[in-house]
Structures are given as C-alpha cells and as structure tokens.
Amino acid sequence: MTPVLLFLYFLLLSLLSVGGVNTVIPEMQRIVVETEGWISAAEFTQLFALSQAAPGPNVLITSLIGWKVAGLAGALIALGGFCLPAGALAYWVGGVWERFRHAPWRIRIQRALVPVTIGLVFAGGYVLATPDGIDWRNALIAALSATVICTTRLNPLWILSGGAIAGYLAYA
C-alpha cells in the first residue's frame, strides 16, 4: 500500500506547489514525518541537504524521500507523482499561453501569489531548521546563512559549504 499512498501524496503536492517546490516543503515534511512517520524530522533535513548537494532542480528532494520509503521504485514514483500533474498542466498551458499572458486576471493572480509563496518559504525554512525543536546552534547557522544570502552575492554553494563546517564544529 505504501507506494500507492506515496504516489497519491505527491500527486496532491504537485498541484499545491504554486511558486515551485520550495513552497510545499512544509507540507511534504508534515506528511512524511508527522502524518505517516516514514522518516524522522532530522532525516528529512538531512535528505534535503543531500538534494542541495546534487546538481539539477530542487524537485529531487521528492526522489530522495521516495527512495527512503520504498527504494528505487519509490524514488521514481515520488518524482513521477510530483512531476506528472504539474507537467501535464505546463504542457497544456504552454500551448495557450499567448492568449492570456497579458490578461489582467492572470497578472493579478501572479501578484496575489507572491506573499503566499513567501510565507510558505519562511515556513519551509523554519521546519528544516528545527528538526529537534528550537536549538541555538541550528538557529545560529540558519541566521548566518540567511544574513549572508541577503547581504552578499556569494554563490549559495559557498554558504552550504560553510554550513557543513559549522555543522561539524557544532555537533561532531
């Protein structure tokens, strides 16, 4: 039953992912950690870290969760489930985009979704940074990382490398 459930959950997540993958991170964590208990909150943050250490779109977090839950088949099921509905929609809209790309209602929808996306991205950051509740070391690493990305033009990969060193110093 688990692979079927996995597929259905990621189908739903796909359609809720307005603004991209990052906005559904809190919901993904809620489902796989809190509702189903497939992995722990700490594991979720670690899988997210691995997905950041690979090239390619951040959608790969879905395949890592799938892999953890049901092996290679799970990886394909989760990634496929997440890409299928949104992909089909993109395929269809790609053909009719010209007709409504300047329509006022479309521009209003896009503008309306901006604050929603931002709030959900903050929620994702909070959920990823607090796998064991609020911990001052994690709070410090996250705050430093947020400050650097806000105030410099440093490549995010350097910030993640800094996180690796900070994590080693804080916990090992």
Next chain:
Amino acid sequence: MSEPAQPPRSLGELFLGFLWIGARAFGGVLPWAHRTLVEERRWMTQADFAEMIALCQFLPGPNVANLSIVLGRRWFGLTGAIVGFLGLLALPFAWVLGLAILYADWAAHPGVRAVVSGVGVAAAGLFIGTGIKLARPIARKPVAILIIAGCFVAAGLLRVPLAIVLPAAALLALLAAYRDAL
C-alpha cells in the same frame, strides 16, 4: 553580433542540451538553463527566455522541469516534452541517488551526520534569506505582511494542511489584489 535564435534541429540535440543543463546545475538550475539555452546554444532569445520563465513560475510544479516540458513541446510536440524533461533530470537523479546510497553507509558516523545536518540547516537559512529578499518590494503593504505571517504561522508553526492554507490564503490575496491592496 546577435544572430537570430535557431531552435534545436533534432530530438538528440534537445536531449543533450537539457542533459548538459542538468549536469552542471549546482546551486540552482535557472542560471545554467539561461547560459545553455540563450548564450551557448542560442535556441531562444533573451526576451523569449524571460517570458517562458514567467510562464513556468506562474504554474505549479518544479519551474525548470516545467520549462523543459514547455520548450520540448514547442519544438517537437509531446515527444519533445518528454525528451527534454528526461534529459534535464537523468543525471541529477542518478547523482542524488548515488549520494543517498553513499550516505546510507555513513549516516551512523557522527561526524558525517553533523556535516550533512549543518548543510540542511544552512539550506533552511537560504530559504529564510530568499524569503526576506522577495518580501522587500512588498514590505510596505500591510495586507502582504498579514498574508506572509498568516501562511508562516499556519503552515510552519500550527502545521495546518496545505490543502486548507493554500486556498484560504490565495483567496484572501486575490481579493486584496482586486482591491489594489497588493
């Protein structure tokens, strides 16, 4: 100097182009998609690229995967959409599973786990920093702040299902947008 854009001539070319994007795209795909599609292979113009990104950010789902589908379709129909998508994801998929398998062997090692957790928390910080950057242009609008805070509290702290948070927040935001409050 600026020659007109020349779309890929074959499915093989399309596949390799997106494979090349996926292979190099460390730390975000969008800059690499731009470099490959607009600057190196010149399959599309800058303005066209910007337009397609706007479309893909409007749609739900992974933005760049949507881009591969929309462009694949434009050039080669359904087959093109599938080929572009598979090209983009093939190498990153193999890479990330390889990493996960490697990590599974080492996850019990406290040093390794500490390093990976540190990266995860730093990535969380990137989320927060990116959110702040995106919020700056709308920070003077009270309705925007209210919606941002509401989504954060509901989804992050109270863990309300997104199937409830999203429609409620989107409806509120849409009403505000129609009253020009956003």
